Amino acid sequence: MPRSVERSACAKIILCGEHAVVYGRPAIAFPLSHLRARARIEPSDRSFRVIAPDIDRIYTAEGDTGHSLIRLAAAALDVARAATRQQAGLPLAALRAELTLTSDIPSAAHLGSSAAVSVAVARAVAACAGYELTPAEASALAFEAEKLHHGTPSGIDNTVVAWEQPVWFARAWQGDEAGAPEIEPIAIDRSDAVRLPDLVIADTGLSTPTRIAVSDVRRGWQSDRAAYERLFDQIAEVVSASRQALIAGDWPRLGRLMDDNHALLSELGVSCAELDALCEAARKAGALGAKLSGGGRGGNMIALARDAQHAALLREHLLAAGAKRVM
Ligand code: MEV
Numbered sequence: 001m002p003r004s005v006e007r008s009a010c011a012k013i014i015l016c017g018e019h020a021v022v023y024g025r026p027a028i029a030f031p032l033s034h035l036r037a038r039a040r041i042e043p044s045d046r047s048f049r050v051i052a053p054d055i056d057r058i059y060t061a062e063g064d065t066g067h068s069l070i071r072l073a074a075a076a077l078d079v080a081r082a083a084t085r086q087q088a089g090l091p092l093a094a095l096r097a098e099l100t101l102t103s104d105i106p107s108a109a110h111l112g113s114s115a116a117v118s119v120a121v122a123r124a125v126a127a128c129a130g131y132e133l134t135p136a137e138a139s140a141l142a143f144e145a146e147k148l149h150h151g152t153p154s155g156i157d158n159t160v161v162a163w164e165q166p167v168w169f170a171r172a173w174q175g176d177e178a179g180a181p182e183i184e185p186i187a188i189d190r191s192d193a194v195r196l197p198d199l200v201i202a203d204t205g206l207s208t209p210t211r212i213a214v215s216d217v218r219r220g221w222q223s224d225r226a227a228y229e230r231l232f233d234q235i236a237e238v239v240s241a242s243r244q245a246l247i248a249g250d251w252p253r254l255g256r257l258m259d260d261n262h263a264l265l266s267e268l269g270v271s272c273a274e275l276d277a278l279c280e281a282a283r284k285a286g287a288l289g290a291k292l293s294g295g296g297r298g299g300n301m302i303a304l305a306r307d308a309q310h311a312a313l314l315r316e317h318l319l320a321a322g323a324k325r326v327m
Contacts, residue, residue: 002043002097005127009119009138011035011105012112012160013201013302014293016242016261017169019217019268020235021154023228026170027239028246029160030196032327037103037116039124044098048073050121052101061093068148069121073099076122076141080131097128106325108207110294114149115157118142138162150211152218166196168243197251198305200282200314204274205324206298213270213295220269228268235264255288255304262291270296274322279303281321285314 010031017027048061050069064070074092081088099121105113122141126133133141139155139162146153156169221228238261245254262279265271271292279290282303290303303318305311315326 002041002095002128003130004040004042005124006038006040007120007123007127008036008038009116009123009161010112010164011037011116012157013199013300014110014156015199015246015302016258016291017235017239018156018294018296019214019265019270020232020239021156021169021171022152022214022217023221023232024171025232025236025239026168026243027154027156028166028168028242029156030166030199031160031164032111032201033164035105035111035116037101037105037113037120039117039120040100040102041097041124041128042100044096046096046098047093048095048097048099050099050101054102061091061095068145069101069117071148072118072121072141072145073125075144076125076133077129079122079133079137079141080126080129083131084129086129095128099124106203106207108209108299109203110210110296110299112157112161112294115142115146115161118145119158119161135162135164150214152214153210197246197254198308198311200287200303200305200311200318201293201300201327202278202282202303202315202318202323203300203325204272204278204298204322206272206274208295208298210295213297217268217270231264231268235261238264251288251304251306255290258289258291258302258304259283265292265296272297274298275301278318278321278323281317282314285317286310287314 010033012029015028021027050059059067059069105111107113119138119142122138123133139158142158143155160167238257242257275292278301282290287303293300293302303314305314318326
């Protein structure tokens, strides 16, 4: 009889390096632990199914074998069975259980919603079979699901979500192809001395799937590789300098680097009028820096405040400039 379990996974925000990270350059991301996706499994008299009340959908192990969530659940069950030396080969449908999926993370807002859902589902299914996935296992399972959603993900989202710690991330890049994913995070500062900056996150309210911006950048790169490679290299320099600024706690420098990163992302064509307007409003209100975060063309931007009090002021200015939600 399957056990009742609940497992969750956090949202994420990318500080710098998005898009270029798909092409083997580094990026830095933070977990957002207060926003979570949750997967709860209860025993049932039916064969395995996933209920997603937020979007009014049900996926069954018998009827939706090609769906990413069902494939992910089957793969997580295999990992758990192998790790606990249980009988392999039993189909997911033989699991008499019902998984209910809920999430606080807005979808298509570039906060890692799909990675968080995948990690939560994989953890819950494995736990139901008596096994706790390691972060590396959860990340690898979610990466396969991310490929179904985004086509060519770098792996940064599943990594920061599965490890739930600030990460410096770079994946192998061989020639002009993504190599085998080296998707373990590197802690930004092993001495744990990093104080996290006061970031304000504002939502444009435009939901744009990551895959659209990622595939537009891919088309641009295919048509003018030299120009795009130059932009990716410039972004990589900004990311390396941001890491130093972060470790040194040099917020004015980090802010300037965020502005530079936003300008480079605009050149890549992934900003939009709404993101530019929110970045400008934040700078006018004294933000040390501002940039889009994640896929772009909508979703969220981040602004660096001087301190917690200034963050509250930035929030007011961003709402007045049209932000739909500010964290
Ligand atoms: C998405 O959070 C970040 C992108 O760089 C895509 C990826 O890395 O897979 C836009």
